[in-house]
Amino acid sequence: MLAKRTCLQILSEGPESINEAPKGFGSPRELQEQVIHLQPGTSAWNLVQEKIQALSDSVERNAFMVADLGVLAEQHQAFLKALPRVTPFFAVKCNNSPSVLQVLVNLGTGFDCSSLVELEQVLRMGVAPSRIIYANTCKQISHIQYAASHGVQLMTFDCEEEIAKVAKFHPTARLVLRLWTQDSECLFPLSAKFGAPLAQCRHLLTVAKDLGVTVVGICFHVGSGCQTPQSFHQAIADARHAFDLGLQTGHPVSLLDIGGGFPGKKDFVLPFEEMAVVINRALDQYFPEGSGVEIIAEPGRFYGTKVCTAAINIIGKKDVMEQGGRRLMYYLNDGFYTSFGAIRREKETRIPHVVKKFDGKPLLYPSTLWGPTCDAFDRLGPTDILLPELHVGDWLVFEDMGAYTHTLSSNFNGFARPQMSFTIPSELQYLLNPVPLIP
Numbered sequence: 001m002l003a004k005r006t007c008l009q010i011l012s013e014g015p016e017s018i019n020e021a022p023k024g025f026g027s028p029r030e031l032q033e034q035v036i037h038l039q040p041g042t043s044a045w046n047l048v049q050e051k052i053q054a055l056s057d058s059v060e061r062n063a064f065m066v067a068d069l070g071v072l073a074e075q076h077q078a079f080l081k082a083l084p085r086v087t088p089f090f091a092v093k094c095n096n097s098p099s100v101l102q103v104l105v106n107l108g109t110g111f112d113c114s115s116l117v118e119l120e121q122v123l124r125m126g127v128a129p130s131r132i133i134y135a136n137t138c139k140q141i142s143h144i145q146y147a148a149s150h151g152v153q154l155m156t157f158d159c160e161e162e163i164a165k166v167a168k169f170h171p172t173a174r175l176v177l178r179l180w181t182q183d184s185e186c187l188f189p190l191s192a193k194f195g196a197p198l199a200q201c202r203h204l205l206t207v208a209k210d211l212g213v214t215v216v217g218i219c220f221h222v223g224s225g226c227q228t229p230q231s232f233h234q235a236i237a238d239a240r241h242a243f244d245l246g247l248q249t250g251h252p253v254s255l256l257d258i259g260g261g262f263p264g265k266k267d268f269v270l271p272f273e274e275m276a277v278v279i280n281r282a283l284d285q286y287f288p289e290g291s292g293v294e295i296i297a298e299p300g301r302f303y304g305t306k307v308c309t310a311a312i313n314i315i316g317k318k319d320v321m322e323q324g325g326r327r328l329m330y331y332l333n334d335g336f337y338t339s340f341g342a343i344r345r346e347k348e349t350r351i352p353h354v355v356k357k358f359d360g361k362p363l364l365y366p367s368t369l370w371g372p373t374c375d376a377f378d379r380l381g382p383t384d385i386l387l388p389e390l391h392v393g394d395w396l397v398f399e400d401m402g403a404y405t406h407t408l409s410s411n412f413n414g415f416a417r418p419q420m421s422f423t424i425p426s427e428l429q430y431l432l433n434p435v436p437l438i439p
């Protein structure tokens, strides 16, 4: 019966049984967004087009996003295939939508959480604390206490002060030492803020030993949007060094965490599969099979990027004459403060699909895409995107909008993030089933 209706009919019927938000840990399931089941032959892209079509007679053309949860299963398979020795712990900060997390719970990933709220969100879904790494090197004491009282043991550190905090507030924690990495060639470097240089490791490991805190592993993050596989090779080599120091100082080191930084876009300068070849080679060299080392990673954008597609409406337009000729400026109802905060920092320009038919090949003009707020920093990308001439009310569609988009959005100036719709191929519906909670 579902098959006869369009995606949109199902949507417009509204939520049938959105569950009550859980009051505490005893409640049966996490609040779910309503998820549309896609029948064979339909796709999330169809839904985007149907929604645009349905809104074309309306003045209420709010920006919206459509998520395809089936992509998560595809990315998971691709990850396991390319890095067969590595267990993924999804970085929750990349995309924390309940249905995204629910699918990942059922696919069997672990989770990388960075705060009390992220720990709570994942624990409430019934995830065993052993499937969580609290991967924030500098933690608020009350958050450490929360982890301690909820059985979350694995947590990262990179300095002496943190060891002292953990010794006092979570003495049975299993610590993972985060190494500094060279990451100048990535989109979002992390090395200014995180990581202990190799030269400090012996000292830190000795301090931990003296304070009675156990270090069980070594981790690093080569920076998000990493473009040089050599970064992974070097970091894995350094980790081997740190491992040996750990063993020498009497720690039962047996976990290697290679962090995140795997690209999510297909056309990224360094394809994931190429990066994986370098990683596997380094792992086999420094941590060969049979060495008894458990290897995990914390992928974020690799899983999330391709999940969401955003449709954005042109709400204003300016036609400007410059020395070089004509420039068109468009004002859109999504921008830096809602979905594009991280995307503006990417080096490559995101080119949107134009949802409009033209007779023949239209002329292209240098165009600037502005967000809706009263801040001139609120731009979606560079100032010179070549686009055909568009008008108020026209739509632009951006793909690859599932990583670091809505998790960064604010309500600045009274603008809200685009409304989300979730879809899943009907044969994968079971991935949304809640797991029984651990009492």
Ligand SMILES: *Cc1c(COP(=O)(O)O)cnc(C)c1O
Pocket: 091, 093, 094, 112, 135, 136, 221, 223, 224, 225, 259, 260, 261, 262, 298, 299, 300, 301, 302
């Ligand atoms: C953000 C973050 C990740 C995820 O990074 P991606 O580049 O999205 O894969 C993993 N680990 C830590 C500690 C992070 O801060």
